[in-house]
Amino acid sequence: MPVQTVKEGDYDGIREEIKKVMKQPGYDDGSAGPVFVRLAWHASGNFSLVEHNGGSNGAGMRFPPESVDPANAGLHHAISFLIPIQAANPWISHADLWTLAGVTAIETMGGPRIPWQPGRTDYTGAAAAEEHRGQVGDRLPDGAKGADHIRDEIVALSGAHALGRCHADRSGFDGPWVVNPTRFSNQYFKLLLTRKWTPRKWDGPFQYEAVVAGTRLMMLPSDMALIEDAKLRPWVEKYAADQDLFFKDFSLAFAKLIELGVDRDDTGFARLVKKAAQEGKPLDKVLVVGGGCPFAGAGSKGREAKL
Ligand code: HEM
Numbered sequence: 001m002p003v004q005t006v007k008e009g010d011y012d013g014i015r016e017e018i019k020k021v022m023k024q025p026g027y028d029d030g031s032a033g034p035v036f037v038r039l040a041w042h043a044s045g046n047f048s049l050v051e052h053n054g055g056s057n058g059a060g061m062r063f064p065p066e067s068v069d070p071a072n073a074g075l076h077h078a079i080s081f082l083i084p085i086q087a088a089n090p091w092i093s094h095a096d097l098w099t100l101a102g103v104t105a106i107e108t109m110g111g112p113r114i115p116w117q118p119g120r121t122d123y124t125g126a127a128a129a130e131e132h133r134g135q136v137g138d139r140l141p142d143g144a145k146g147a148d149h150i151r152d153e154i155v156a157l158s159g160a161h162a163l164g165r166c167h168a169d170r171s172g173f174d175g176p177w178v179v180n181p182t183r184f185s186n187q188y189f190k191l192l193l194t195r196k197w198t199p200r201k202w203d204g205p206f207q208y209e210a211v212v213a214g215t216r217l218m219m220l221p222s223d224m225a226l227i228e229d230a231k232l233r234p235w236v237e238k239y240a241a242d243q244d245l246f247f248k249d250f251s252l253a254f255a256k257l258i259e260l261g262v263d264r265d266d267t268g269f270a271r272l273v274k275k276a277a278q279e280g281k282p283l284d285k286v287l288v289v290g291g292g293c294p295f296a297g298a299g300s301k302g303r304e305a306k307l
Pocket of ligand 1: 035037038074158160161165167168172254
């Protein structure tokens, strides 16, 4: 079904268009849903509370350095699948569309409804992105690293690895985490706890594997860190035992994630903030919806930030 123009402000109409383009029979497991979720997460997860830049506002991944950041490899597929919707509906910003695609994909694949608000603004070009954003590289978590790299809310969010797969030509890692990777569930947590994960013998990066129902599944070192770390493991156990709790916590954490750095005014419009920290804006006065992101400052500058 071709993408259609919907009335300005009709975000439910846009959700229907997103559902249409999620169906991609020739791509991965037949759905663009997982890569939409990853797009929303990477667009948002590079927010830094310390420098107060990054985050979903602006849709910076359309321009270097984010567009060429190896951490974002493969996300151009998600951006391209969504371009026809934006072309037919130029009233919606890419930044709103990417985050709406993430929450729509989660819900459509059987996950919880996630609160979402419009109002994000796009950078007009690479120069505007650089002026407002500064350097936002090295902030997203690294799959090859362990628990000190990860914070507690990430446990719920990592449940998104029930969706999609790793691609050898993108991250270097290979394979899905669960048998049915287009269904949102707490399977990832269950499998983490119940299977014997052994190092895969291959010439790729270090990862774990287990064969389940004839399918070779994988875990990243950062996934295994969730059960190896004494503070994080109880959350894995809770989410494995209680899918409703997982859905509730995931919904809250993801809603918070996609709001990072989106400072709306009274009209709901989120203007583009220029490197606020450098302009002397006191950091403790900076509005951060929900109090900050578990990954804020996962990169070098923000790692010491106290949230
Ligand atoms: C410790 C934090 C995390 C690390 C190290 C990590 C790492 C990775 C890696 C290496 C891939 C494979 C990329 C590829 O080869 O295509 C991946 C895929 C994915 N990640 Fe994560 N991730 C993390 C957290 C998250 C979070 C918080 C979410 C969402 C809430 C998420 C959602 C996804 C999804 C849906 C995919 C599959 C994408 C696809 O099928 O194309 N991840 N992640």
